[in-house]
Amino acid sequence: MVGYDPKPDGRNNTKLQVAVAGSVSGLVTRALISPFDVIKIRFQLQHERLSRRDPNAKYHGIFQASRQILQEEGLTAFWKGHIPAQILSIGYGAVQVYNTLRHAVGTMYRSEGPRVFYKGLAPTLIAIFPYAGLQFSCYSSLKHLYKWAMPAEGKKNENLQNLLCGSGAGVISKTLTYPLDLFKKRLQVGGFEHARAAFGQVRRYKGLMDCAKQVLQKEGALGFFKGLSPSLLKAALSTGFMFFWYEFFCNVFHCMNRTASQR
Numbered sequence: 001m002v003g004y005d006p007k008p009d010g011r012n013n014t015k016l017q018v019a020v021a022g023s024v025s026g027l028v029t030r031a032l033i034s035p036f037d038v039i040k041i042r043f044q045l046q047h048e049r050l051s052r053r054d055p056n057a058k059y060h061g062i063f064q065a066s067r068q069i070l071q072e073e074g075l076t077a078f079w080k081g082h083i084p085a086q087i088l089s090i091g092y093g094a095v096q097v098y099n100t101l102r103h104a105v106g107t108m109y110r111s112e113g114p115r116v117f118y119k120g121l122a123p124t125l126i127a128i129f130p131y132a133g134l135q136f137s138c139y140s141s142l143k144h145l146y147k148w149a150m151p152a153e154g155k156k157n158e159n160l161q162n163l164l165c166g167s168g169a170g171v172i173s174k175t176l177t178y179p180l181d182l183f184k185k186r187l188q189v190g191g192f193e194h195a196r197a198a199f200g201q202v203r204r205y206k207g208l209m210d211c212a213k214q215v216l217q218k219e220g221a222l223g224f225f226k227g228l229s230p231s232l233l234k235a236a237l238s239t240g241f242m243f244f245w246y247e248f249f250c251n252v253f254h255c256m257n258r259t260a261s262q263r
Contacts, residue, residue, distance in 0.1 A: 011254040021253060026244035035078035036234035039065050043227030044185045047201040047219065050226055056201070062230055084110055117249045139210055142168045170235050178231065179224035244248035 013021070039062060045048060048057040059065040069077050142165040150161075187205060203218075205211040215223045 011259050013253050017253040021246055021249035024249055025242055028245050029241040030240055033238050036230045038078050040230040044182045072136045102214045130144040130177055134170050138169035139165055143190050170230055178228050186211050
């Protein structure tokens with residue numbers, strides 16, 4: 001975790017414990033923010049406007065979508081696609097999850113061949129470089145702004161600086177590169193249009209440029225940013241949860257070490 005030094009704050013955590021705390025905090029955070037990911041993807045894949053004024057729109061807001069998903073699919077629907085976390089955290093159930101995953105992979109391979117696993121690769125690769133570059137650039141700029149605007153006593157809290165500047169950089173870079181994430185999701189579900197027919201309109205795309213063209217023509221410029229609000233909310237909560245759970249597990253390890261040394 002950026003900005004963490006186990007010695008000055010009095011904790012005697014080992015490097016292994018710090019690594020474990022970071023990994024576990026990531027696992028817990030991913031589990032907690034999964035519902036926002038599910039809602040974001042539903043918004044991204046909805047071709048109708050995210051508005052109550054569109055009678056064909058299945059979803060038109062975060063709270064409305066949450067109620068709709070809960071009523072129609074149950075609470076577990078908010079963790080659909082959360083297979084890696086399930087495999088890591090569930091014992092017996094992991095076998096069932098694995099069998100489901102194996103069946104899905106086999107079906108996809110038989111129906112469309114090996115290329116099916118790389119749908120949406122182009123926008124993913126295109127997004128990597130500007131997203132990473134924007135993150136570092138914005139983070140650096142926000143740190144300079146923070147130091148200029150913050151009083152002298154506030155500059156001593158590096159964790160707060162990392163939290164605010166990191167969150168700000170993430171929000172800016174995610175917003176600017178968000179359309180590429182939407183294109184990726186649209187292309188990834190290609191070939192499974194029949195499975196999502198109940199969610200509204202179904203379209204087919206020939207590739208990245210065709211996807212961008214159709215979204216612009218049929219959904220307008222705002223169509224490129226469908227699902228942005230839950231995505232940014234997820235990003236903000238993710239940062240906060242990561243810091244909280246990271247510090248929590250570091251403190252747990254510190255207490256364990258102190259207890260062991262007193263024996």
